[in-house]
Amino acid sequence: MAMTQQEILAGLSEIIDEIAGVPADEVTPEKTFVDDLDIDSLSMVEIAVAAQDKFGVEIPDDQLKDLKTVQDVVDYVGRASVSA
Amino acid sequence: MRTHQGSAGARVLAFGGYQPARVVTNDELAASVETSDEWIRSRVGIASRRLAGPDETVADMAVAAAGKALAGSGLSPADIDLVIVATCTPEVMIPNTAAIVARRLGIGAPGAYDLNAACAGFCYALAAANDAVRAGSARHVLVIGAEKLSQWVDWTDRSTCIIFADGAGAAVVGPAEAEEPEAGIGPVVWGSDGDMADKICIKDRNSFIFQEGQAVFRWATTALHPIAKQACAEAGVDPTELAVFVPHQANLRIIEALARKIGAPQAKVASDIVTAGNTSSASIPLALSRMIERGELGSGDKALLIGFGAGVCYAAQVITLP
Numbered sequence: 079m080a081m082t083q084q085e086i087l088a089g090l091s092e093i094i095d096e097i098a099g100v101p102a103d104e105v106t107p108e109k110t111f112v113d114d115l116d117i118d119s120l121s122m123v124e125i126a127v128a129a130q131d132k133f134g135v136e137i138p139d140d141q142l143k144d145l146k147t148v149q150d151v152v153d154y155v156g157r158a159s160v161s162a
Numbered sequence: 163m164r165t166h167q168g169s170a171g172a173r174v175l176a177f178g179g180y181q182p183a184r185v186v187t188n189d190e191l192a193a194s195v196e197t198s199d200e201w202i203r204s205r206v207g208i209a210s211r212r213l214a215g216p217d218e219t220v221a222d223m224a225v226a227a228a229g230k231a232l233a234g235s236g237l238s239p240a241d242i243d244l245v246i247v248a249t250c251t252p253e254v255m256i257p258n259t260a261a262i263v264a265r266r267l268g269i270g271a272p273g274a275y276d277l278n279a280a281c282a283g284f285c286y287a288l289a290a291a292n293d294a295v296r297a298g299s300a301r302h303v304l305v306i307g308a309e310k311l312s313q314w315v316d317w318t319d320r321s322t323c324i325i326f327a328d329g330a331g332a333a334v335v336g337p338a339e340a341e342e343p344e345a346g347i348g349p350v351v352w353g354s355d356g357d358m359a360d361k362i363c364i365k366d367r368n369s370f371i372f373q374e375g376q377a378v379f380r381w382a383t384t385a386l387h388p389i390a391k392q393a394c395a396e397a398g399v400d401p402t403e404l405a406v407f408v409p410h411q412a413n414l415r416i417i418e419a420l421a422r423k424i425g426a427p428q429a430k431v432a433s434d435i436v437t438a439g440n441t442s443s444a445s446i447p448l449a450l451s452r453m454i455e456r457g458e459l460g461s462g463d464k465a466l467l468i469g470f471g472a473g474v475c476y477a478a479q480v481i482t483l484p
Contacts, residue, residue, distance in 0.1 A: 120205060120415055123380045139376045 168298030169337030178230025179451030207414020211327035211439025244300035248283030281471025283443030289350035307443035327439025331447025348397030352477035393478035405463035
């Protein structure tokens with residue numbers, strides 16, 4: 079069953095808190111990872127790996143570089159989990 | 163026809179390490195490429211690294227580290243009958259580094275070969291030494307990891323010049339008798355994946371080290387902890403029994419991620435990269451020798467080693483410290 083955007087956002091917030099120590103209430107859809115949340119490229123890889131474990135959606139490196147905001151990841155996971 | 167019969171087991175008798183004199187700080191690098199101390203510390207965990215002098219060779223560094231290991235073992239050069247040098251940065255392709263090192267240490271006419279498994283090289287060489295002693299093709303083996311990566315680094319490439327460094331580490335491996343089952347070198351768990359050959363490479367003899375950082379980071383933080391745990395299982399050592407975890411000193415964030423995943427919260431974790439940089443095949447014996455010198459580890463301690471790098475190649479084993 080497809081996850082709702084809210085479910086994905088909640089799950090993603092947990093991952094970001096765990097890996098980068100950013101509190102969940104700061105992880106809002108319009109935030110950019112690099113500039114707003116101060117998350118670097120290596121942490122993005124860790125987030126992608128954790129997202130794969132949690133959502134069953136693989137985010138390869140060549141896709142990952144295009145995911146700039148929290149909403150980008152939510153959309154990517156949403157689309158991929160629907161088509162899976 | 164007769165076949166050889168070796169020793170019941172093999173163990174490390176002593177470690178030795180060598181670092182070149184020149185300390186290069188992050189601020190010094192930041193003066194020539196666009197980077198900063200804060201950026202380097204947060205991305206790779208390095209505060210400073212050591213670089214060889216212009217005339218200092220891989221063999222020079224190997225001799226220095228191996229000389230210390232040999233002295234620590236209490237053996238004489240005449241006792242050594244095999245020398246293996248793990249390196250991916252030899253001065254020249256022929257003659258090999260091992261024969262030069264052996265001659266300079268006064269070791270008679272040992273078997274001598276170089277081995278290239280990049281940053282996994284020391285663990286590959288240790289496995290080869292273990293096998294040689296157990297099979298009877300050698301009795302005492304000098305195992306050396308030595309690198310001069312600085313000569314293969316593009317000093318204008320800020321993604322690699324902040325990481326790689328120079329140094330050497332060595333171990334003397336000798337027989338362990340059946341009555342010392344606790345002293346030994348555990349079974350190696352090793353492998354490779356040539357599909358990732360282009361992720362870390364020197365493309366040709368006119369090129370410098372290239373690394374696709376994110377891809378390597380993803381591989382290192384997802385594929386390797388099962389290998390490390392399998393090495394523990396093969397050795398019959400529970401991760402909670404480990405005194406120290408010594409992964410290849412590639413990047414402090416890889417080291418910390420691996421350490422979290424192997425299930426050994428009590429174990430010390432080697433973090434020599436902070437002041438040594440990434441010295442490829444030298445990093446594991448160099449880190450161990452420095453921890454032993456500082457009195458952080460004791461004889462009989464169990465250490466889990468895992469080397470990993472270009473190829474990609476990887477190898478892990480549990481050893482008992484001398």
